[in-house]
Amino acid sequence: MGNFGGFTAASRGLVTLSDGRRAFAKGATNDLTEEWLRAEHHLYTQIHGSFMPQLLGWDESSERPVLLLEDLSRARWPPPWRAGDESLVMAALEELHATPAPPGLSSAEKEFTNSWLDVAEDPLPFLSLRLVSGAWLDAHLAAFEAASRRAVLAGRSLVHLDIRSDNLCLNDGRAMIVDWNWAALGDPAVDAQFWLPSLVLEGGVPPVELEPEYAAWLVGFFAARAGLPMIPDAPGVRSIQLAQLKCVLPWACRLLGVERPDGNSGPRGRV
Ligand SMILES: Nc1ncnc2c1ncn2[C@@H]1O[C@H](COP(=O)(O)OP(=O)(O)OP(=O)(O)O)[C@@H](O)[C@H]1O
Ligand SMILES: [Mg+2]
Incomplete structure (x- = not known):
């Protein structure tokens, strides 16, 4: 199978089904990607909507399962973003959030806890990125942690929890969303909010x-993760986390009225 990008070690490519239709195939390559797949x-068997590709099959005949989906390779996968694309994504999210959630889903607040507690416990991965000094972190961690606690994640809506351009395409005048293994119950605001750093x-x-x-x-989410060791099953994840952290950190400082990140002073001040 060819490589379609994505951030995990799942294999992906195009196949022709016995009835002649083309399908996008996403195959598990190890235990973890099999669990995600x-x-x-399961999600594709439970929910349907114009915001997601059709499920065309599930093949367990080989060592690892393969998910077969409507082929969207001719759709437009941003970036670049064109005028109006963002509103199409918002319309798709609205449709998704209004879709009745299937039973048995996890919840956004359970999947995504307040990561500032992790940063407080072990600040070195964040400080090793040298975006802020130890002194900066000492001065502002409490404000970030408190603000972060006010972010509402819990809710009754079906949410995707991984909205980013690599999981979105524009097709026939509407946005379609792929990569559903994180879908959960949550507050509908989380999908658009989590999308903004990568979009910008x-x-x-x-x-x-x-x-x-x-x-x-x-x-907090990116600060707790971007400086951790690479994940072998998802080798591209740390660099995209770091890029998003660099984007959202000064943005958040502005919004919270906190001193700008002071960069490049390293972890020494704190350890
Ligand atoms: N139905 C589809 N048709 C065409 N291309 C697709 C389709 N679904 C996904 N792709 C392409 O393959 C890439 C990876 O797919 P996907 O996001 O589902 O996998 P992933 O990021 O590896 O996911 P996971 O985190 O579940 O392992 C997408 O970014 C997109 O370029
Ligand atoms: Mg993906």
Whole structure:
């Protein structure tokens, strides 16, 4: 199978089904990607909507399962973002959030805890990135942690929890969303809020304002992760986390009225 990008070690490519239709095939390559793929397949059996590709099959005949989806390779996968794309994504999110959630889903607040507690416990991965000094972190961690706690994640809506351009395409005048293994119950605001840092990085125009408490939450999320060792099953993840952190950190400081990140002073001040 060819390589379609994406951030995990799942294999992906195009195949022709016995009835002649083309399908996008996403195959598990190890236990972890198999677990994610099974979760994703389960979701495709439970929900349907114009905001997601059709499920065309599930093949367990080989050593690892393969998920077969409507082929969207001719759709437009941003970036670049064109005028109006962002509103199409918002319309798709609205449709998604209004879709009845299937039973048995996890919840956004359970999947995504307040990561500032992790940063407080072990600040070195964040400080090793040299975006802020130990003194900066000492001075502002409490404000970020408190703001982050006010970000509402819990809710009753079906949410995707991984909205980013690599999981979105524009097809026939509507946005379609792929990569469903994180779908959960949550507050509908989380999908658009979590999307904003990557959208801005790619030159897109935010269709909604970033709220200070979600900004604080996002900085914590990326700060707790971007400096950790690479994940072998998802080798591209740390660099995209770092890019989003660099984007959202100064943004959040502005929104919270906190001193700008002081960069490059390293971890020495704190250890
Ligand atoms: N139905 C589809 N048709 C065409 N291309 C697709 C389709 N689904 C995904 N892709 C392409 O493959 C890439 C990876 O797919 P996907 O996001 O589902 O995998 P992933 O990021 O590796 O996911 P996971 O985190 O579940 O392992 C997408 O970024 C997109 O370029
Ligand atoms: Mg993906």
